[in-house]
Amino acid sequence: MSITVRKIVRHREETLREQGRDLPVRHVLAWVAVVIENPYGTDGYVEDLVTLADANGQEVGALIGPACVELLGEPVEAFGKAALVGAGGEVEHGSAIIHNLKFGNEFRNAAGGTELLPAAEKVGLLGASIDVPLKHKTDAKTRSHHQTVTLVVPDAPRVDEIVIACVAASTGRPLARLATFGAEVAR
Numbered sequence: 001m002s003i004t005v006r007k008i009v010r011h012r013e014e015t016l017r018e019q020g021r022d023l024p025v026r027h028v029l030a031w032v033a034v035v036i037e038n039p040y041g042t043d044g045y046v047e048d049l050v051t052l053a054d055a056n057g058q059e060v061g062a063l064i065g066p067a068c069v070e071l072l073g074e075p076v077e078a079f080g081k082a083a084l085v086g087a088g089g090e091v092e093h094g095s096a097i098i099h100n101l102k103f104g105n106e107f108r109n110a111a112g113g114t115e116l117l118p119a120a121e122k123v124g125l126l127g128a129s130i131d132v133p134l135k136h137k138t139d140a141k142t143r144s145h146h147q148t149v150t151l152v153v154p155d156a157p158r159v160d161e162i163v164i165a166c167v168a169a170s171t172g173r174p175l176a177r178l179a180t181f182g183a184e185v186a187r
Contacts, residue, residue, distance in 0.1 A: 003056050004037035006161065008064070009153050012071050018174040027174045029149060030072040031132070032064040033082075033165035035156040040096075042088030042160050049096035057097055061106030064166045069110040074170040076111040078134040078145040082165045083121040086157035094121045094162050107166045113137030127154050132167045144172035 015027040039056055040046045069076055081104070083094025097103055104117050118133040118140075129152045136142035149167050157163050 003039060003059055005063075006035045006037070007153075007156070008067075009033045009035070010067070010071050011151075012073075015174050021175065023174050025171055028072055028074050028170040029167070030068055030169075031149065031151055031165050031167040032068040032071060033151065033153055033163050034060060034064050035153060035161055035163050036060070038086060038089045038093055038160050038162050040089060040093045042086075046093075049092055050100075053096040053100040054102060057100035057103035058106060060097055060164050061103035061166075064164065065103075065107030066110040068107065068166040068168050072168045072170060076113070076137055076168045077171055078147065078169040079107065079111050079113055079137050080118045080120070080132045080134040080149070080167045081107065082119060082130050082132040082151060082163075082167070084128060084130045084151075084153075084157055084163040084165075085121070085123045086159045086161045087123060087125055088159035089123065089162065091121055091123050094164070097162070097164060103164075108137075111137050111168060115140045124157065126156065126158060127152065128157075130163075130165075132165065134167060134169055136172075142172070143178050144176035145169070147173045 085094040136145035
């Protein structure tokens with residue numbers, strides 16, 4: 001393994017009721033995150049981010065993308081990704097990994113998706129949260145599936161780490177009442 005993994009975190013939840021109503025279909029959400037040593041280090045500016053992203057992207061994607069789909073345990077309808085970089089790094093370090101097709105294709109293929117994965121990336125302190133946007137896996141204009149998930153790994157990222165995550169949902173938002181399909185005029 002060319003990346004150094006400190007931990008893998010898995011989270012799954014099922015929502016059955018919302019606003020005092022039973023959901024017609026339960027909303028299942030899962031995310032899998034890996035906490036890795038920042039491959040770009042913390043010693044300052046790195047010019048070439050692409051070479052390491054190409055070398056590590058598929059490995060990170062293969063580690064967490066299929067695992068997220070498996071943890072969901074249902075067909076994926078919405079998905080997203082995130083990178084939370086420790087304070088010793090820069091946002092470009094996380095972006096280089098998650099915006100690499102070798103990373104994204106591992107998750108997209110496992111989920112049966114065709115759309116680009118919506119993403120969030122930022123630098124954060126230990127225990128910082130990151131809000132991950134989700135969109136429909138085959139039609140990003142399907143507004144019922146636009147949702148945001150807050151992800152936290154309480155003891156990460158350390159200064160020299162990056163948290164990389166894949167997030168999946170089995171349905172759109174619970175009790176979504178806005179237009180459902182992308183063919184409708186955007187508002």
